[in-house]
Amino acid sequence: MKPKVFVTRKLPIEIIEKIKEVCDVSMWEEEEIPVPRNVLESQIQEVDGLFCLLTETIDKSLLDKAKNLKIISNMAVGYNNIDVEAATQRKIMVTNTPGVLxxxxxxxxxxxxxxxxxxxxxxxxxxxxxxxxxxxxxxxxxxxxxxxxxxxxxxxxxxxxxxxxxxxxxxxxxxxxxxxxxxxxxxxxxxxxxxxxxxxxxxxxxxxxxxxxxxxxxxxxxxxxxxxxxxxxxxxxxxxxxxxxxxxxxxxxxxxxxxxxxxxxxxxxxxxxxxxxxxxxxxLPHIGSASKKTRLRMANIAAENLIQGLQGKTPNNLVNPGIY
Missing domain, CATH: 3.40.50.720 (NAD(P)-binding Rossmann-like Domain)
Structure with missing residues (x-):
């Protein structure tokens, strides 16, 4: 059985297809509207992996609802939107996309x-x-x-x-x-x-x-x-x-x-x-990394991090090695 993944924003088709080779994927289809908290709370109860953006707050109360979550792949360099300490305590990997932007x-x-x-x-x-x-x-x-x-x-x-x-x-x-x-x-x-x-x-x-x-x-x-x-x-x-x-x-x-x-x-x-x-x-509306080439590279790296973690490997961009 493939691991289940939730993607919190609509991504380019080539990135989704890459993840689908390994995972069963559910995705929030809106491009301009962040995923509602209640949808995120519902999804996180079932999935093994979460592909998210800075717009999502991944806090302790959300992680308390995660039964099977193994990895949070953040499509960003920063990860202040994630309670990394709470994730580490639960042995959940957190990854980011450094260097690319x-x-x-x-x-x-x-x-x-x-x-x-x-x-x-x-x-x-x-x-x-x-x-x-x-x-x-x-x-x-x-x-x-x-x-x-x-x-x-x-x-x-x-x-x-x-x-x-x-x-x-x-x-x-x-x-x-x-x-x-x-x-x-x-x-x-x-x-x-x-x-x-x-x-x-x-x-x-x-x-x-x-x-x-x-x-x-x-x-x-x-x-x-x-x-x-x-x-x-x-x-x-x-x-x-x-x-x-x-x-x-x-x-x-x-x-x-x-x-x-x-x-x-x-x-x-x-x-x-x-x-x-x-x-x-x-x-400006937070467009620091907003070039097509860079955003695609960020999404690709985040997808690779997600797949590596769900395949039992240590992701290239692991933020919290303390889980080991």
Whole structure:
């Protein structure tokens, strides 16, 4: 008998066919609507494997309903949507898809930095609304990127990839990380700084650190007040790393110049969210890894993790080896 699997979002047919070679598959067919909690609770009681996204909260109360669950394959690098400790206690494997989205997310991070610095979204709307009457010396002026100082919070794979792009713009790159990265300092010419120094001296601050209890609200009122009034904050990591109310107040009061956000604490972000009312915020719907090639690779890796776990093998991307 094939193991049973539930997939929490509609996937490309080639990925589903790959899983079906080994498993009996049930799938939530909606592309735009997350699987309802009651459906997830019903499915998890029966299945051996779960293929899920960041949009699903896999907590202790859900895992308590799982009778046969052996593996949770998360189609994401992060896995803060899963109670890994609770899964480990139940000997349930948790896997992720690291490495695959590094360059794509770095592209989006730098694109967001440029769009915010040069007010591209605001300028496009200005034109489309018929407001452009003439060229004017101080019209829609932004911030220079070339030759500016970039501060990167979190020098992992994506942080290093962003640093490489910054060097093409002749930027000075500072970084703050839990551990220093001597190899990155040597190969990329980046300089380590503690967090206050980085915030005080950077023209652009990019948040690329994982979301953990230690990094929750890492950037709050105190940290924002350290930044330059001309500074731009970019977040393509996780929404909860930034105190959104503090960021709103800092932007509204002119304590910092602008922000580019691909992530929010609550997603999808409500359309009446205060940050969306500000002209100096460029907001995106969590599209950091959204290229066709990357998303297919993520889905393929997540499928491989799932199959390996259900075949009794140790998956390539096991998050919780403590189950053994």
């Amino acid at each position: 590094t360059e794509t997310t770095a592209d989006l991070t730098f694109a967001l930095l440029l769009a915010t610095a040069r007010r591209l979204i605001e300028a496009s709307e200005y034109l489309r609304q018929g407001k452009w009457k003439t060229w004017s010396p101080m019209q829609l002026i932004g911030q220079d990127v070339f030759g500016a100082t970039l501060g990167i919070i979190g020098m992992g794979r994506i942080g290093e990839a962003v640093a490489r792009r910054a060097k093409g713009f002749d930027m000075k790159v500072l970084y703050y990380n839990r551990n220093r990265k001597p190899k990155a300092e040597q190969s990329l010419g980046v300089e380590y700084a503690d967090l206050p120094e980085l915030l005080q001296t950077s023209d652009f601050v990019c948040i690329l650190t994982p979301y953990t209890p230690e990094t929750r609200n890492l950037i709050g009122e105190k940290e924002l007040k350290l930044m330059k009034k001309t500074a731009v904050l970019i977040n393509t990591a996780r929404g909860g790393i930034v105190d959104e109310e503090a960021l709103f107040q800092a932007l509204k009061k002119g304590e910092i110049w602008g922000a580019g956000l691909d992530v929010f604490e609550k997603e999808p972000v409500p359309v009446d969210h205060p940050l969306l009312t500000l002209p100096n915020v460029v907001a």
